[in-house]
Amino acid sequence: MSETDEQWRRERREIVRRHHPDRGGDPALLVAELDRCDRRYRQLPVDVTATAGLAEPLRRGLRRATRTARRQVRKVRANLPRRWPGHRRYHDISS
Numbered sequence: 001m002s003e004t005d006e007q008w009r010r011e012r013r014e015i016v017r018r019h020h021p022d023r024g025g026d027p028a029l030l031v032a033e034l035d036r037c038d039r040r041y042r043q044l045p046v047d048v049t050a051t052a053g054l055a056e057p058l059r060r061g062l063r064r065a066t067r068t069a070r071r072q073v074r075k076v077r078a079n080l081p082r083r084w085p086g087h088r089r090y091h092d093i094s095s
Helices: 003-019 027-041 048-079
Strands: none
Touching: 003 027
């Protein structure tokens, strides 16, 4: 991390310590101060609305990968010799 990043981080933490609503601060003032700090160091946060459409395709991909991994584990377990730990000794009705 560069020194500028460290300064930016320290300053943001100090602002949060001073103005956080849980510590009696004003939420609007907290947001304004953080925005001012970010502009000063030119490190604006990522626009969340620009990445909002990515959640569903990622979720679908994760479900597909999980399903594939479970199938692969079932195949490996079914082919293990009976004496090996992890071998299924019962009939799996969920497949």
